[in-house]
Amino acid sequence: MLRLLTAGALASVASAAATRQSTSLVPSSSRWPSGLHLAVDYYPSQWPESMWEPDVARMAAANISYVRVNEFDWHVLEPTEGQYNFTLLDATLELFDRYGLKAILGTPTAGPPNWLTEKYDVDFVDRTNQTLQFGSRRHYSFSSFDYRLLSQNITQKLAERYGSNEVVVAWQLDNEFGCHDTVRSYDHNAIKRFQTWLEDKYTTIENMNNLQGRVFWSQEYVSFETVQPPFLEVYTTNYAHLLDWYTFSSDMLIDFAKEQASIIRQYAPNHAITTNMMMDFLDFDHHKFAREVGIDFATFDQYALAGPSVFTWLSDQQLTNSLRTGLPDYQAFHHALYRGVAGAAYGDISGPFGVMEMEPGVLNWNQYRVSPLEGMVRLWTHETFAASGDLVNYFRWRQVPYAQEQTLSGLFLSDNSEDQGFVEQQQVANEDMPLLRAAGADADTESQADVALVFDYTSHWVWGIEPYSGGWDVKKAQYTNPTVVYFDLAYIFYTSLRRLGLSIDIISPDQPLDGYKMVVVPSLPIIPDAFNTALSNYTGPVVFGPHTGSKTPELAYAPGLNPSAGTLRDRLPMRVTRVETPPDYAGSGVSYAGTTYNITGWEETIICQRDNATSNATITSTSRHRLGKAAACSSEGMHYLAFLPPVDLLVAYIGDVAAAANITALTGKKAGEGDDLGDAVRLLRRGNLLWVFNYGTEAASPPALDGDAELIIGEKGDIPAAGLAVWKLSS
Structure with a gap:
């Protein structure tokens, strides 16, 4: 039977929380060593003790610097409530110290132990109102009052014991926050916190009903105590309420992480803090997370x-080409x-980052599970360093022969023999990294790119809430x-910039635009005040994608039609009067610079005029119902594309915008479609080092470089499939 924490436990944790009120969460890059570092995941609890020291010795011999441990060991650390056993972790850190390794220590809260879930009110409830059971991982609610206190307690026990341990270099908060669709829990604790969150935002229930437009369908609530999350309703839910729920759920995750971070800051002020986020995972706001945590x-x-x-839109040929390499722009x-997320923590455009888990072989969750093309583990490692990353951590040291991840590759097979990933890691460690370090890659080389692509988590939520299809x-x-x-x-726009060979930062709407030669905004339905202000002071070209400036913060249509009032409307006279989402067979298309492109999925009716001002129609429609009419408008360096653009069109259009702005590609040549x-x-x-990667399955010719360059890694001539080359540039 579930019960709440005892009064004594509540008082103890509450007292510690009060002490932490003054703890600073300000980050410092000095806590994390810059440069090129290789790491690996290791779980000694999953292997016989006789293997531990030989494993650690082999890691040191393999030029591994860091080892991540502990993120799933709560039951090992606290097998019964209040009884702690640090024997395994102590022994592990002692071994690391003996062989010159450093630890990245995970807080174990992604795997609540059985004694905890049996006693306390922590369960995750999904959007179908089903309570998820113990037996896997991430089976807790971020809103649970009990779990907040229990997670703080185990974090504090670890931080007190290891906060001054010099073997520990960093802490990872939890593991893959929100993975398996666990950001949004519909449990009674979440509902209670949501009601409070809404009252803090709206003050009165009448104000909430008004701003959410609840007069529609007689949806008005009579009090905050009666408000429910937007789920299990007969038909479509209120859009503004959905956005509130998504934002609230993101905030709960961030609050949970802040509680752990404040404990670690108190007891381990010299250790770095991070967490392992994921690819294409947008259920919480990572920029806000970085700033607040x-x-x-x-x-x-x-x-x-x-x-x-x-x-889902990839062609069969693209799927074939990327099956064993991955997509060339996804990583x-x-x-x-x-x-850019790291930069948000520092109030800047960029900051230190790395990869906490990199696959060295076959995955265990894909529908089709295949091996990487030989050479890709080495390529992915280089790609991280080339992007100014400091860390590549391979998941995991050895393939475990049992339980849920037994089919997931490691650097070693379960019989302890080398797998292909280890072979490629060794090539990086023993052959490539000495050359890179000698060429200056270890230096602090973060620099601002020429192009900023603006990426926004709220925009993802808005597109999902009402996708017009x-x-x-x-x-x-x-x-x-x-x-x-x-x-x-966003990925389509990014791919076009990569094909043009441009240098690209990805930033949030809240980060500064100063110094960029061009800004690309794939879509920004709700334009935040900070971005509007930055845009008003920016003088370079800006390319906007569809659905930008289309909504108020309450997800209503922008008064006067989009774009909403602000800099974009002031500098680019235009109006969007209709949105369509045509299928492939609709025959929709656009024409630019004498070439016709097929379009599908999103097509706005746009007029390049507002009040008495006009703008230029730079792209025209070839769709039968809009033949010859504007499909894009431009004025004063602002460009608005009113449709879902294919990559080839963006290469041509953005290439022309970049050329007009005198932007130089990474090859040293003037940017343009010809490149x-x-x-x-x-x-x-990275700094004065230029990497060329071949994601293809056949050899490819590298682009010609403008200026002197010394080839330091790779062979002259074509770059082999899954291969790379590195040049040291004269400037």
């Missing part, structure tokens, strides 16, 4: 071969994203099978 460096889990399954997108699913409380997904749109790198070859630059 104060992470010292950002990390994410990179599973490249899971990427192609994310996009780089997340490197840039989390570099798909069918409503009551049990999922959302539209399913929409024609456009926000991440897909299209195609589908497989990609570039990244």
Whole structure:
């Protein structure tokens, strides 16, 4: 039977929380060593003790610097309530110290032990009102009052014991926050907190009813105590209420992480703090997380071969080409994203980041489970460093022969023999990294890119709440099978910039635009005040995608039609009067610079005029119902594309905008369509080092470089499939 924490336990944790009120969460890059570092995940509890020291000795010999441990060991640490056993972790850290390794210590709260779930009110409730049971992981609610206190308690016990341990270099909060669709729990604790959150936001129930438009369908609530989350309603839920729920759920996760971070800051002031985020996971606001939790460096889990399954619009040929390599821009997108997330913690555009889990072989959750093409583990490692990352951590040291991840590859097979991932890690460690360090790659080389791509988590939620397409699913409380997904749109814009060989930062709407030569905004339905202000002071070209400026913060249509009032409307006279989401067979298309492109999924009716001012129609429609009419408008350096653009069109259009702005590609040549790198070859630059990657399954010619360059890694001539080359540039 569930029960609440005892009064004594409540008092103890509450007293400690009061002490932490003054603890600063301000990050510091000095806590995390810059440079190039290799790491691995290791779980000694899953292996016989006789293997521990030989494993650790082999890690040291393999030029591993850091080892992540402990993130799933709560039951090991506290087998029964209040009885702690640190024997295993003590022994592990002593071994690391003996062999010169450092630890990244995980808080174990992603796996609540059975004694806890049996006694306390912590359960996760999904959107179908089903309580999820003990037996896997992440089976807790971020809103649970009990779990908040219990997680603080185990974190404090660890921080008190290891906060001054010099073997520990960093702490990872929890593990993959929100994974398995666990950001939004519909339990009674979440409902209670949501009601309070809404009252703090709206003050009165009348104000909430008004701003959410609840007069429609007689949806007015009589008090905050009667408010429910938007789920299990007969038909579509109130859009503003959904956005509130998504924002609230994100805030609960952030609050949970802040509580752990404040404990670690108190007891381990010299240790770095991070958490392992994920790829294409947008259920909580990572920029806000970084700002409020104060992470010292950002990390994410990179599973490249899971990427192609994310996009339903890929052709069969694209799926074939990327089956064993991953998509050529998927990893780089997340490197840039989390570099920007780290920057948000520091109030800057970029900050220190790395990969906390990198796949060395076959995954265990894809529909089709295949091996990486030989050379890809090495390529993915280089790609992280080329993007100014500091850490590549391989998951895991050895493939475990039992339980849920027994089919997931490690650096070693379960019989302790080398797997292909280890072979490639050794090539990086023993051959490549000495050359990179000698060429200066270890130096602090973060620099601002030429182009900023603006990425926004709220925009993802808005696109999902009302995608103008798909069918409503009551049990999922959302539209399913929409024609456009926000991440897909952002990825298409990013791919076009990569094909043009440009340097790219990915930033939030709250980060500064100063110094960028061009800004690209794939979509921003709700334009925040901070971005509007930054835009008003920015003088370079800006390319906007569809659905930008279309909504108020309450998810109503912008007064006067979009774009909403502000800098975009002031500088680009235009109006969007209708949105359509046509299927492939509709025959919709656009024309630019004499070339016609097929479009599908999103098509706005746009007029390049507002009041008495006009703008230029830079792209025209070839759709039968809008033949010859504007499909994009431009004025004073502002460009608005009113449709879902194909990559080839963006390469041409943005290439022209970049050329007009005199932007230089990473090759050293003036940017433009003529420098299209195609589908497989990609570039990244760190300091004066330029990487060329070949994601293709056949050899490819590297682009010609403008200026002196010394080849330091790779062979002259074509770059082999899954291969790379590194040049040291003269400037």
